[in-house]
Amino acid sequence: MDKNRVVVTGLGVLAPNAHGLAAYEQALRDGVSGIRFIEKLDEQKFACQVGGVPPGVDELKHQYLADDDLLAMNDAMIYTAIAGLDCWRDAGLPPIESNTPVDWDTGAIIGTGIGGMQTIGERLIPMVDKGRVGRLGSTMVEQVMCSAVSAKLGGLLALGGQVTTNSSACTTGTEAVIDAFHKVQSGQFARMLAGGAEGSSHYTWSGFDAMKVLNSRSNDAPERASRPMSASAAGFIPGSGAGLLMLESLASAEARGARIYAEILGGAVNSGGQRFGGSMTSPNADGVVRCIRTAITRAGIDATQIDAINGHLTATFADPSELENWRRALDVEACKLPPINATKSMLGHALGAAGGLECVALVLQLHHGFLHGSINCDDLHPKIEPFRAAVVQQTRAFAGQIIAKSSFGFGDVNGCVIFRRWSK
Amino acid sequence: MNEAEITEKVIALITPYVKNRDALVGISKDTSILGDLGVNSARLVDIVLAFEDAFNIEVSDDAADSITTVGDAVALIGKLVA
Numbered sequence: 372m373d374k375n376r377v378v379v380t381g382l383g384v385l386a387p388n389a390h391g392l393a394a395y396e397q398a399l400r401d402g403v404s405g406i407r408f409i410e411k412l413d414e415q416k417f418a419c420q421v422g423g424v425p426p427g428v429d430e431l432k433h434q435y436l437a438d439d440d441l442l443a444m445n446d447a448m449i450y451t452a453i454a455g456l457d458c459w460r461d462a463g464l465p466p467i468e469s470n471t472p473v474d475w476d477t478g479a480i481i482g483t484g485i486g487g488m489q490t491i492g493e494r495l496i497p498m499v500d501k502g503r504v505g506r507l508g509s510t511m512v513e514q515v516m517c518s519a520v521s522a523k524l525g526g527l528l529a530l531g532g533q534v535t536t537n538s539s540a541c542t543t544g545t546e547a548v549i550d551a552f553h554k555v556q557s558g559q560f561a562r563m564l565a566g567g568a569e570g571s572s573h574y575t576w577s578g579f580d581a582m583k584v585l586n587s588r589s590n591d592a593p594e595r596a597s598r599p600m601s602a603s604a605a606g607f608i609p610g611s612g613a614g615l616l617m618l619e620s621l622a623s624a625e626a627r628g629a630r631i632y633a634e635i636l637g638g639a640v641n642s643g644g645q646r647f648g649g650s651m652t653s654p655n656a657d658g659v660v661r662c663i664r665t666a667i668t669r670a671g672i673d674a675t676q677i678d679a680i681n682g683h684l685t686a687t688f689a690d691p692s693e694l695e696n697w698r699r700a701l702d703v704e705a706c707k708l709p710p711i712n713a714t715k716s717m718l719g720h721a722l723g724a725a726g727g728l729e730c731v732a733l734v735l736q737l738h739h740g741f742l743h744g745s746i747n748c749d750d751l752h753p754k755i756e757p758f759r760a761a762v763v764q765q766t767r768a769f770a771g772q773i774i775a776k777s778s779f780g781f782g783d784v785n786g787c788v789i790f791r792r793w794s795k
Numbered sequence: 796m797n798e799a800e801i802t803e804k805v806i807a808l809i810t811p812y813v814k815n816r817d818a819l820v821g822i823s824k825d826t827s828i829l830g831d832l833g834v835n836s837a838r839l840v841d842i843v844l845a846f847e848d849a850f851n852i853e854v855s856d857d858a859a860d861s862i863t864t865v866g867d868a869v870a871l872i873g874k875l876v877a
Contacts, residue, residue: 439812439835469814509840 377555378793380562380629381462381617383454384731387423387610387718390431391457396735399743400766404594404717406608411573419585421593423610423719424571425450440527443510445489446611447570448523450724451481454613455524455564462562462617463629471529476561476623478532479521480551481615482543483568484723485575486536487515492574520568520613532560540780541683542640543567544614544726549638549788551618561623566615566727575722576609582652584687585609597720598747599684599713600694600755600762607685610719614727616734631793632738636773637670638788639663649783653689656696659785663700663777666787674701677709677789678771679742679763681733683779684713685720691754693779698758705757712763713745726778726786733776737792742769796876801850802869808845809865812838824866842868850876 382392387405389395398405405423412420432441432449435456444452459467495515498507513519518536525534533554539546544567551565569575579585586606589596597608624631643649643658667674680697684690698708714729721728736742744765751759771792778786806822813819814833818826828834834842843859846852846868852875862868 437814439814439838442811442838442841506844508844509837513837 374556375558376621377552377618377635378621378624379616379632379734380619380624381458382731383458383615385425385450385454386612386728387425399732402744402746406593406596406719408593415573417580418587419580420590421596421608425612443513445514447483447568448519450613451520451524451568452527454615458615458617459528467528473529473531475531477530478560479525479530479534479564480537480547481521482537482547482723483520484543486517488575489570489572490514492572539784540782541722541725542778542780542784542786543723545778545786545788546640548730549640549786552635552638555618555620562619564615565618567724568613569611569722569724571611595747597686597716599686599716600690600748600752602750602752604686607687608719610721612721612724612728614731616730633734633790633793636789636791637666639665640786643783645783652781654779654783659696660700662785663787666789670789676773677775679709679774680711681729681776682711682713683777685715691752694755694758706760708758708761710742710763711761712742716745716747730776733774737774737790740769742767801872805868808849809842826865
């Protein structure tokens, strides 16, 4: 059977620095940081007291969700619903009512890194520990099951295809896009919502703070705290939100006259096997290189055709290695690496949502012809100096055709997906 | 507490879980909590917990299972608070 071409026909985003596509595009262009001081982190004696939380959700959620739905939704589920409903509308799909028939042709793969933590931390554990299991009510399971984010949105949209949640640490969102791409490419479903979501719970962030992988040196300057590729990078800043894409077969998109943002040419996920430098918390460089090369091969392009890279780039010690791995994968000199930027410089690291938020950023850049600057890297890391020509420090116009997105995660897992500007 | 007061309180406690908001207009003792009001069946657990807190009563599982209509809830609570 011939493989379907897969295109992006809708986008939805709820990020720390913006809600909605126009605001997100502008924030990316202007280098707007979504990182703020978080009082709770101060109260709870976190070393890092800043983070990225989508603003205004307490008011916004009532525009999207009925009160009875909200009774059983934690923050990650609400973020997913807002981004998902936006994505659906942006794709030009019909409004959903309670009597809307099931859409058997559309599914969803929406990943999350640490599911249900807000509910577990704030309600489930305190109640159970007090011997009050009988007072928990009916809404715990549907909020703490890892698939809560995809399941709730699936119901809101009457999705009848596969509705599931993947989880592969910080590769999650990108992996969801790649897995959904394969579902559409193989003809299993006409459309798949894909991306990632992550809540804003301090319980989620606590373990990272304890590992000392969060930047604790910028509590007094939140907007400068997320510093990928910087000499003064001192760890990542935790973020949250949801970023979703509507992937659709070209045939389906054309049949309904949908607006097409971009085409996905291919993607790959793998693991470094936690050997040769790889571990639960660091990557085997050979695995990364292999993942990128496999994605390029599957996309049917040459390495030379990659016009830009949206990096994983979190602001840890791994940033210089990431650039070196890309250099090896593309087999170029450091000074010849394609332009690369770090969306996390504005959002922080939204864990399971990161890949989704960053794929949305990538598609907006490809569609509107710009590359956003990476903020907070004026003092480039010495090991990144050889790559200086590639680092996008200021937003600029972009006429290229292909952007690659990479994500890497704990467990030594890797993902790389390749998008092309839409042309028939 | 008389029956009218219990009924008013019961309706107020059920309302947050109601999906069919239109059905609240003509709500009566015969209104089915699941069928007419569109309450998700899992939420009956939460509604019974709300009854327990609001009326300071304990509702057994069997008694909770017997609640189908608003009138069923009012009658049960009437007995328990008496």
